[in-house]
Amino acid sequence: MVTVRRSIVDEPRPADAAPVGRLDCALAGAFALALTIEAVARPDLTWRPLVTVLALALLPALLWRRRWPLAAVLLGWGVAGLLSLLQLATGSGDLGPYSMMADLILLYALVRWGSGRELAWGTTFVAAVVALGMYAASAGWADIFGGSVLLLLCVALAAVFRYRADLWHRQQREIRNQERVALARELHDIVAHHVSAIAVQAQAGRVVAAFQPDKAAEVLASIESEASRTLAEMRTMVRVLREPEAATYQPQRGVADLPALARADRTPTVEVSLDGSSDGALTRLARPVDAAVYRLAQESLTNAVRHARHATRVGIDVRWEGDAVRLRVSDDGRHEPGPAPAPGFGLLGMAERAQLLGGSLSAGPGPEGGWVVEAVLPAEVLA
The missing domain is CATH 3.30.565.10 (Histidine kinase-like ATPase, C-terminal domain)
Known part of the structure; x- marks a missing residue:
């Protein structure tokens, strides 16, 4: 159990996090528009100017949620926690606008793109903020159950997409490794063919040198040429991987x-x-x-x-x-x-x-x- 916990905490961030794009800007703009409409259309919202200004802190969090997922969660959910504290301190009514549901996007981003340590710290912070909010709102058991299910569904959805992306990258790496292995095996066979030819020419050269010394120079030149080609292809071979298996020497098609x-x-x-x-x-x-x-x-x-x-x-x-x-x-x-x-x-x-x-x-x-x-x-x- 300790080993599993450590492996989860030490998990790095996924490598497929995209930079800020047009969709992120559109999402932030839609949130700002929804918050503005809600501030105008809800006269029952306590302390509307202050709540609106605090909620606008989610704009940078939405934009940079993939690059800094933990910071985005701390900022977005920190605003929600601050509003809950103000509600407890003043005994006011509900201070949270409906547009603050965008915090769920930040939670999704944390699970999808955060590292293991960021995930541990972030989810703990979110759980504390949710508990504080439910206590401040005097939520009943039905609200507690419904809110908990919604959060768990968000976490599960992010975990599924993270697993699928990780599986895709692993399959890509496996394909690349298999191709390296196949190419290395082919190169191994080619070099083995050259070395065999060099050995045969060297044996012939020993015989020729005894009777026709002038022919020995031609044999040596041929060996030199074959050895140079073998060396060049050997340098290529060491750049790729090869399984430690016996290879069948056979001529390669070209x-x-x-x-x-x-x-x-x-x-x-x-x-x-x-x-x-x-x-x-x-x-x-x-x-x-x-x-x-x-x-x-x-x-x-x-x-x-x-x-x-x-x-x-x-x-x-x-x-x-x-x-x-x-x-x-x-x-x-x-x-x-x-x-x-x-x-x-x-x-x-x-x-x-x-x-x-x-x-x-x-x-x-x-x-x-x-x-x-x-x-x-x-x-x-x-x-």
């Missing part, structure tokens, strides 16, 4: 294998275009980039076949542009009007793979309809 994805006998048809293969440029891609282009094209094609509506054609286009290689996968399917849907975990994984290699990936509706996935990767992996 740009040269993309034509095998083409098909004309089924719908949608798949067309593959490799611009730069005539002079061998695409065949000189670094192995990790070569494998990544194939994987991104394969994943994009799979998504198009599964999800594109009424698509008849999918095009895969790979071009060499300066020091980078550009992959474009497009289909002619229908896209629903409106904003583009949020990226799924597949697209997140593809984007993570591109970023790990120093490139970028974008996906969205095409200018002429359909869906377009475009990736730009450096021809040489960043070390």
Whole structure:
């Protein structure tokens, strides 16, 4: 129990708190308008000028409730506690305007965006203010029960949204980690292939050196070239994570294998275009980039076949542009009007793979309809 309590108290703030925006300003404006209307329309409200001025303190609290949730709660609910104290001291009637219900928004913000310590201090303060208010108003059991249920519902709603957001971020991190693991395993296989080639050439060099010393220099040059490529790809490999599992050494598919994805006998048809293969440029891609282009094209094609509506054609286009290689996968399917849907975990994984290699990936509706996935990767992996 002590361990669980400590873990809750030590919980940090969520990382998805948005800055002050237009909706926050609209909320503060709506509160100020409601408070002004209530101050004019309720002549029974005791000490209307003082109560109105004190209630206006909620305006900055509403604006900054996500950035400083504990301070917002202390300010907003502190005003409510002060009004309860004035009611007790003067024996006056109800001093709280109905617009003070905005304090519930501050309580929601505390549970949704506060840290564990802020949550503990804030909820304790709110409970004390609520108890003081009920005592000052001589609330009956029905009012106490109803008020308590309302507060608990607000806390529960904030906790649910906080849990959902945390689960989403965890899934994103898991996708990124899985992509790092897959890329690291591919790089491991590539480096293992190079090292095996170096070992074979070194063994051959020992034999050749005994009978043809002039050929030994060629073997050494080949070993040097292979070792340099291996070192460059090894530097890339150490930047990503890899599970401590035995990997199966096998050649990785690359740009040269993309034509095998083409098909004309089924719908949608798949067309593959490799611009730069005539002079061998695409065949000189670094192995990790070569494998990544194939994987991104394969994943994009799979998504198009599964999800594109009424698509008849999918095009895969790979071009060499300066020091980078550009992959474009497009289909002619229908896209629903409106904003583009949020990226799924597949697209997140593809984007993570591109970023790990120093490139970028974008996906969205095409200018002429359909869906377009475009990736730009450096021809040489960043070390």
